[in-house]
Amino acid sequence: MESLAPWLWVAATFFLVVVPVGSLLWKSLELPESGSRGLDNYAEVLTQGSVLEAIFNSFWIGTATTIGALLIAVPFAFLVSRTDMPGRRFFRSVAVLTFAAPSFIAAMGWILLLGPRGGLLNEYVLVPLGLPAFDIFGAKGIILVLTLFLYPLVFLPVTDALDNMDSRLEEAAESAGATRWHTLRAVTLPLMLPPIFSGSLLVFISAFVIFGPVALLGGPVGFQTIPTAMLELMTFPPRIEYAAVLGLPVLFALGVLLYLQRKLYGKRAYTTVGGKPGQKRTVELGVWRWVAWFFGFVVLLFSIVLPFGVLLLTSFRKAVGLPLTWDNLVLFDNYRALVERPAILESFWNSLWIALVATVASIVVAVLAVWLLERSRTRLRPAIQPFMLAPLAFPGAILGIAMVIAYSGSPYWLGGTLTIMLLAYLIRVVPQSFTYVHAGFKQVNAETEEAARVLGASWSESMRRVTIPLLRGPILSIGVLNFVLLFRELDVSIFLFTGTNNVAPVILYNLASESQFQLMGALSVVMLVINLGVVLVARRLLGVRVAH
Amino acid sequence: MRRLSDLKIEGLQKVFGEATAVRDLDLHIESGESIVLLGPSGCGKTTTLRMVAGFERPTGGRITIGGTVVAGPGVFVPPDQREVGVVFQSYALWPHMTVADNVGFGLTVRRRRKTLEGGRASIAGRVQSALEQVQLDGLGSRYPHELSGGQQQRVALARALVTEPRVLLLDEPLSNLDTRLREDMRLAIRNIQRESGVTMIYITHDRIEALALADRIVALKAGETQQIGPPEQLYQNPRNRFVALSLGPANFIPATVQSWAPDVVVRLDTGQVVGINTPPGMTRRPSEKVLVCVRPPDIGIERRKDDAETAGGTVREAVFLGDETHYIVDVDGLPDPVRIVQRTLRPMDRGTQVTVLIDSGVGNLIDEPADALAAQPPAEGAQLSSLSVS
Structure with missing residues (x-):
């Protein structure tokens, strides 16, 4: 068993990383007309006006979202960590909650709020006040939704860094005669730069390749970014090799950016400057603390309360067109309609079990990889971390296309099956499983395993009775996190969906694009409740804390 | 009845990349003998012990336990088949198991493999007597973190002894204890070793431990043996400055x-x-x-x-x-x-x-x-x- 372990890992890596990327590359060189291979596709795709526009849009949306996220996150982080803003602990947990809710569901909420026809905010707030109606469809709507969804990627690391920064560093500056404002600029802000920069990179990358909100908010007005352009290239007429061409540079660029981000944030040396965190200083805001509170309240309102509240409300409406009165609300009709549709029920069941299996499988792969990296003497060791983290650079859309190319045809014939969906889910969560298990494993002394071996336990017995039980905490945490993320996975699923392999997020997406808003509301509520329920049950029963 | 085992190390060598951790070590340990490997950190003593236990593969030479070659050219017996007991520096007690489960682990492994006669009850009995041997009777249902450092040390010792290993290996077992406790444990280990007659290799950089525990001391420096002999001989007739200073001021x-x-x-x-x-x-x-x-x-x-x-x-x-x-x-x-x-x-x-x-x-x-x-x-x-x- 022990000697098989490296081979098992090689096989897993081959199918999870090498085959998809290799197929993508190979396909991009394929010339269907002549049946030969060459770089012609690249010339063809990269001169198409619509593709260039999509690339430009991706950059633009990415940049604008990053700026928006910074504008919210940095002041918010400072207020929460360093001032006497009321309710600061509550606002902190709100930011984490934002992650738990998928962005495409938030986008659906915003369609109901600010849609040009029948958007509730437009109809009941803006127009009565004599303000112009806001049209959520198009670039500015996308930026709004993405900003409110992604700002925690900056907020959380910056808050963390501010919490851990030794106030004595600032006091030293002040005792040297600096004013408070000067200290903020000369000491605090520079120390916050690494987390700010690394968080911004993550926001940019995410916005650059995110599918759901862009498709929902940009689709109706013909606004495309790279992932939606790829989906279109695959639909009609299907030019999958063009999609592959578009995917590869993105893959490469993301790989470089993520490497940079890890270099920057991986070491975290700056957060512990000055040793143990000293007494934290709080800036007293006086009357301004209520302004700060209002700022936090607005962020909460726009990122969670409004978009998800409106979905809840819509799930009780008879029809979106009818005025909002008690007569036009129903309690169960929309939920009953969900149950009455066999496709929806089936998709729920499918989502549940493939998310579960992919979660477990990713943990198995992660434990194997981490064990090889930390305990064995295999020559593969230098390759393990890069390969296990490589899927981070696959945005959903590109992974989807790579999976279609690699596995849907000969010799695997997995196209349109749940198996291909499951495999893709597994690839998506392998990096985070690896990271969690690795961090946990480093806390486990190698001698605990050797003690078992020397008492006669075989490799598998010592793994089963000692190593894995000792990793219980990280395994359960990442398990819950994976499940929650996969249960609502849209970006890959939409590319692998053919009508025969229903999963819940795709059904939800289709309800939205068919404008079946009440059903959409009901289904999103159910999905959010399941996700929240899993997290709460895990915390209560297993003591699992899910954090990013 | 304990199977008596001698241990033979011939021309043992271990090279990590450029660095040689152990160079040409020759040592024949009689059955029931207590050997202390003494030297500063980096002298190769831990590497030697890990090769005897089977955690490292030698790059040269041969190790024979009780007449069976366990490591040598073309031979490598994995640690689970060597029947050695190890007491680790960190104790390596499993925090998710009780003291009794920790001590009984080796026995349950053997029962699963059908190499142990008797059932659950006999395991419980042997665990009980092992805990008595290290004066921990009554603490079997505790978890390791509920014990003091000295008690944890005793659990580690009981766990290593309960399977009646052919060789007992101890890797600086007392280095995490305070001075008083160290003296007690030193005596306890020596007594248990004498009573059970187990062949023992003990690793330390502490001269007092070496002098108190050894039948023979092996003084090591940078992977090379400096001198092998009884404690009195190394103290009174050191071969070189290094050996002289290893055993006391000179x-x-x-x-x-x-x-x-x-x-x-x-x-x-x-x-x-x-x-x-x-x-x-x-x-x-x-x-x-x-x-x-x-x-x-x-x-x-x-x-x-x-x-x-x-x-x-x-x-x-x-x-x-x-x-x-x-x-x-x-x-x-x-x-x-x-x-x-x-x-x-x-x-x-x-x-x-x-x-x-x-x-x-x-x-x-x-x-x-x-x-x-x-x-x-x-x-x-x-x-x-x-x-x-x-």
Whole structure:
């Protein structure tokens, strides 16, 4: 068993990383007309006006979202960590909650709020006040939704860094005669730069390749970014090799950016400057603390309360067109309609079990990889971390296309099956499983395993009775996190969906694009409740804390 | 009945990349013998132990336990089939198991493999008696974190012994304990080893542990064996400076050989002429310069009288430690100050003119050139002495 372990890992890596990327590359060189291979596709795709526009849009949306996220996150982080803003602990947990809710569901909420026809905010707030109606469809709507969804990627690391920064560093500056404002600029802000920069990179990358909100908010007005352009290239007429061409540079660029981000944030040396965190200083805001509170309240309102509240409300409406009165609300009709549709029920069941299996499988792969990296003497060791983290650079859309190319045809014939969906889910969560298990494993002394071996336990017995039980905490945490993320996975699923392999997020997406808003509301509520329920049950029963 | 096992290590070698951790180690350990591998960190002692346990593969040489080759050219028996017991420096108790489950682990493994007769009850009985042996009866249902450091240590020992291993390996087991507890555990380990008759390899950098626990000590330096022998021999007749300092503070006094046979007589640079011991197999010609090792308690010191013919000196430092007084004395004719330990009621003050006395028979010739004294920086063992020259 022990000697098989490296081979098992090689096989897993081959199918999870090498085959998809290799197929993508190979396909991009394929010339269907002549049946030969060459770089012609690249010339063809990269001169198409619509593709260039999509690339430009991706950059633009990415940049604008990053700026928006910074504008919210940095002041918010400072207020929460360093001032006497009321309710600061509550606002902190709100930011984490934002992650738990998928962005495409938030986008659906915003369609109901600010849609040009029948958007509730437009109809009941803006127009009565004599303000112009806001049209959520198009670039500015996308930026709004993405900003409110992604700002925690900056907020959380910056808050963390501010919490851990030794106030004595600032006091030293002040005792040297600096004013408070000067200290903020000369000491605090520079120390916050690494987390700010690394968080911004993550926001940019995410916005650059995110599918759901862009498709929902940009689709109706013909606004495309790279992932939606790829989906279109695959639909009609299907030019999958063009999609592959578009995917590869993105893959490469993301790989470089993520490497940079890890270099920057991986070491975290700056957060512990000055040793143990000293007494934290709080800036007293006086009357301004209520302004700060209002700022936090607005962020909460726009990122969670409004978009998800409106979905809840819509799930009780008879029809979106009818005025909002008690007569036009129903309690169960929309939920009953969900149950009455066999496709929806089936998709729920499918989502549940493939998310579960992919979660477990990713943990198995992660434990194997981490064990090889930390305990064995295999020559593969230098390759393990890069390969296990490589899927981070696959945005959903590109992974989807790579999976279609690699596995849907000969010799695997997995196209349109749940198996291909499951495999893709597994690839998506392998990096985070690896990271969690690795961090946990480093806390486990190698001698605990050797003690078992020397008492006669075989490799598998010592793994089963000692190593894995000792990793219980990280395994359960990442398990819950994976499940929650996969249960609502849209970006890959939409590319692998053919009508025969229903999963819940795709059904939800289709309800939205068919404008079946009440059903959409009901289904999103159910999905959010399941996700929240899993997290709460895990915390209560297993003591699992899910954090990013 | 315990199966008696000897352990043979022949030409053992371990190379990590560029670095050689263990070089050509030869050691034959008799059944029931207690061996201490003594040396500073990085001397290869832990690597040796890990190769015996099966955690590392030797890059050369052979290890034989009880007549079976467990590691050698083309042979590697994995740790789970070697029947050795290991007590780790970190104890490596499993925090998710009770004390009894920790101790019984090896037995349950054997029961699963059907190599153990009797059922659950007999396992419980053996765990019980193992816990009694280390005086932990009644604590079986606790978890390791509920025990003190010394108790955890005892659990680790019981766990290693309960399967009746052929060889018991201990990797600096006492280094995480405080001084008092260390003394108790040292005695406990020695008693258990004697009673059970298990062959033992014990690793430490602590000379007291080595002296107290060993039938024979192996002094290691940078992967190479310096000397193997009983504690008294290594203490009294160290082969070189390193070994001398590993086992305690020592003075190295330059001397000139006056005659070699039948007795070895040298003239110390202090002017005294004394008979000394020599390591076996060493020869020097008359008038050759040599180094003589003398332990601090073996040197006499008294107030200088005007008519004294013996070596004179001046007290540089005197530290009264209750049981004894430690002196550092500048001696006429010697390049380095001499350490002296004496049992005195009234210590002499700094600056006192003294006479230094070295009797015949207390000195020991070491196998190093006389100029080694100036050329070598103080060996690591130097820090073991309780006084240091500043």
